[in-house]
Amino acid sequence: MRSNIIHKSVKTVAISFISAWVIISIFPIFWALLTSLKPPIEVASMPPKLLFLPDFSNYKTVLFGGAGGFYSIVQEGFWRFLMNSFVISTITTILTLFLGTMSSYYIARVKLKSDRLRFWFLSLRMMPPIAIIIPFYIMMKYVGLVDSKISLILIYTIFNLPLTVWFVSSYIRTIPIEYDQMAAIDGFSKWSGFLKVIVPMSKPAIITSALLVFIFSWNEFLFALILTGFKSKTLPVLATGFITQRGIIWGQLTATAIIIIIPIFIMTLIAQRYLSRGMTLGIKR
Amino acid sequence: MTSREIGQFRIFIWPTIIFIIILTVFPFLYAIALSFTDHNYVSSDQTKIVGIDNYIELFQDSLFTKSLKNTVLLVAISTFCELAIGFTLATIFFTYVRKLKKFIQTIIIMPMAMAPVAVALMWKYIFNSSYGILNYIFESLSLKPIDWLGSNAYALISIIIVDIWQWTPFVLLIVLAGYESIKRNAIDMMLVDGANKLQLLRFLILPRIMPFILVALLLRIIDTFKLFDIVYVLTEGGPGSATETLSLFGYRLGFIFFKMGLASAESIILVLLISVWTVLLIRLLKKII
Numbered sequence: 001m002r003s004n005i006i007h008k009s010v011k012t013v014a015i016s017f018i019s020a021w022v023i024i025s026i027f028p029i030f031w032a033l034l035t036s037l038k039p040p041i042e043v044a045s046m047p048p049k050l051l052f053l054p055d056f057s058n059y060k061t062v063l064f065g066g067a068g069g070f071y072s073i074v075q076e077g078f079w080r081f082l083m084n085s086f087v088i089s090t091i092t093t094i095l096t097l098f099l100g101t102m103s104s105y106y107i108a109r110v111k112l113k114s115d116r117l118r119f120w121f122l123s124l125r126m127m128p129p130i131a132i133i134i135p136f137y138i139m140m141k142y143v144g145l146v147d148s149k150i151s152l153i154l155i156y157t158i159f160n161l162p163l164t165v166w167f168v169s170s171y172i173r174t175i176p177i178e179y180d181q182m183a184a185i186d187g188f189s190k191w192s193g194f195l196k197v198i199v200p201m202s203k204p205a206i207i208t209s210a211l212l213v214f215i216f217s218w219n220e221f222l223f224a225l226i227l228t229g230f231k232s233k234t235l236p237v238l239a240t241g242f243i244t245q246r247g248i249i250w251g252q253l254t255a256t257a258i259i260i261i262i263p264i265f266i267m268t269l270i271a272q273r274y275l276s277r278g279m280t281l282g283i284k285r
Numbered sequence: 286m287t288s289r290e291i292g293q294f295r296i297f298i299w300p301t302i303i304f305i306i307i308l309t310v311f312p313f314l315y316a317i318a319l320s321f322t323d324h325n326y327v328s329s330d331q332t333k334i335v336g337i338d339n340y341i342e343l344f345q346d347s348l349f350t351k352s353l354k355n356t357v358l359l360v361a362i363s364t365f366c367e368l369a370i371g372f373t374l375a376t377i378f379f380t381y382v383r384k385l386k387k388f389i390q391t392i393i394i395m396p397m398a399m400a401p402v403a404v405a406l407m408w409k410y411i412f413n414s415s416y417g418i419l420n421y422i423f424e425s426l427s428l429k430p431i432d433w434l435g436s437n438a439y440a441l442i443s444i445i446i447v448d449i450w451q452w453t454p455f456v457l458l459i460v461l462a463g464y465e466s467i468k469r470n471a472i473d474m475m476l477v478d479g480a481n482k483l484q485l486l487r488f489l490i491l492p493r494i495m496p497f498i499l500v501a502l503l504l505r506i507i508d509t510f511k512l513f514d515i516v517y518v519l520t521e522g523g524p525g526s527a528t529e530t531l532s533l534f535g536y537r538l539g540f541i542f543f544k545m546g547l548a549s550a551e552s553i554i555l556v557l558l559i560s561v562w563t564v565l566l567i568r569l570l571k572k573i574i
C-alpha cells in the first residue's frame with residue numbers, strides 16, 4: 001500500500017518533469033512566432049501583450065520589402081538569399097550523397113583495412129571548422145571562388161562526407177554479398193550493379209544522410225559568414241544582419257528566424273525517426 | 286576477394302579520396318605550416334618563419350587564456366548539465382511515457398535540428414533586459430531583473446542555458462538508445478529471480494547504458510569546444526571578453542585582424558584539445574558498434 005503511494009508520487013514528479021521540458025523546448029519557438037506576428041509597435045510593449053490581432057506585416061516586410069523595412073538588403077533581395085540557401089543545400093546534398101555512397105560501397109565491400117578507413121573518416125567530422133577555414137579561405141581567394149556558391153558547396157560537402165560514409169557504409173554491410181554476385185551473373189558491371197542493386201537497397205541510410213546533409217547546410221553559419229559576401233549570402237548570415245548599430249528590429253528578426261526553421265520543422269515532423277537515428281551517429285535505431 | 290576485384294572497386298573510392306586530399310588534408314597541413322609563420326593576409330610584408338613564436342605569443346595573450354578558460358568552463362558546465370538532465374529525461378521517458386511517445390520525442394528533438402543562429406536570435410529576445418520575457422517573469426515574481434547578456438557574471442550563464450536547451454535532447458536520444466538496447470525480458474527475468482530495483486540498476490541497466498552515456502559525453506565535449514554561432518549572435522564574446530571562446534577568438538584573429546599565422550596556431554591548439562576526446566570516442570565506438 002505504502003510503496004504504491006510512493007510509486008505513484010514518483011511517477012507524478014517524473015511526468016511533470018518531462019512535461020516541463022516539453023514546454024521549455026517549445027516555448028522559445030512559440031514566443032518567437034508570437035513576436036513575429038505582432039504589429040511592429042506592440043513588439044516592445046511591456047508587459048508583453050499576449051492577446052493581439054495577428055498581423056503579417058513583419059513577414060511582408062521581410063519577404064517583399066516595404067515601408068517598415070529598415071534593412072535595405074532585406075528589401076532588395078530576400079528571395080535571392082532564400083534561393084542561395086536552397087541551391088547550396090540541395091547541390092551539397094546531391095554531391096555528398098554521390099561521393100559518399102560510392103565510397104561507402106568500397107568501404108563496405110573491400111574488407112581490407114576498411115574499418116580503419118571508416119573510423120578515419122569519422123574522425124574528420126570532429127575537426128573544428130575554424131582549423132580548416134583559414135587555409136581554405138586563402139585557397140578559395142587564390143582561385144577566385146570567395147563569395148560564390150561553389151566554395152560553400154565544396155566545404156559543406158567535405159564536412160558532411162564523413163557522416164554519410166559512416167551511415168551508408170554500415171548499411172551496405174548488412175546487404176548480403178550474394179546480391180552483388182547475382183548482379184554480376186546477370187551481366188551487370190560493377191558500376192551498374194551498384195546503381196541498380198545496391199543504391200536502391202540502401203535507401204533508408206541514404207535518406208537519413210540526405211536529411212542530415214541538407215539540415216547541416218541549411219543551418220551552417222561560420223563558413224557562410226566567412227566565405228560569402230553580398231552575392232552568395234545564405235539565410236543565417238542574413239539574419240544576423242538585423243542586429244545593427246542602431247538596435248534590433250525584433251519583429252522582422254523573429255520572422256526571419258521562423259522562416260529559417262520552417263523547412264527544418266516540417267522535415268522533423270515527417271522524418272523524426274530518420275533524424276533521431278542520424279543525429280546520434282546511428283546509435284539510436 | 287581477389288586483388289583484381291579490389292582493383293575494380295577502387296573507382297568507387299578514388300573521387301572521395303582525391304576530394305579529401307585536396308580539400309581537407311592539404312588545407313590542414315597548410316594550417317600547420319601557417320601556424321609557424323607570421324603570415325598576415327592584408328599586410329604586404331614578406332611572410333617569415335617564426336617557429337613556435339605564435340604559440341608562445343598566444344599563451345602570453347590574456348585574451349587567449351581568457352577564451353581558453355571560458356571554453357573549458359562552458360564545456361564542463363554545459364556537458365555536465367546536459368548529461369544530468371538528458372539522462373533523467375531518458376530514464377523517465379523509458380520508464381513512464383507510454384502514450385504520445387512519438388509526439389513527445391518529436392517536440393523534444395526539435396531544438397537540435399534548428400539553425401543555431403535562429404535559436405540564438407530567439408533567445409536574444411527572451412534575454413533582452415528591458416523587454417525580454419525572462420526579466421518580465423523575474424519581476425512579476427518580485428525578483429531583481431538581471432542584465433543577462435550585458436553583465437560579466439550572467440553572459441556566460443546565458444550561453445550555457447541556450448546550449449543546454451538545444452543539446453540536452455541529444456543526450457536524451459543516445460541514452461534512450463542505451464535503454465532500448467536492453468531486452469525487456471532480461472529485466473523481467475531479474476525481477477522474477479527476486480532482484481530489487483537497486484540491484485536491477487546496478488547489475489543490468491548501468492553496465493548496459495554506461496557506454497552510451499560516455500559516447501554522449503564525448504560527443505558533447507567535442508562539439509562544445511567548437512561553439513561559435515550562439516556566442517557570436519548572443520554576445521559576440523562580450524561584455525569585454527566575458528564570453529570569448531576559442532572558435533570566436535580564432536575567427537577574430539583570422540578574419541578581423543587577418544593575422545592568419547597566429548589564427549592558425551590558435552586553431553591548431555583547438556584541434557589538439559579536441560583530438561584527445563576524439564581518440565577516446567573512436568575507441569569507445571569500436572567497442573559498442
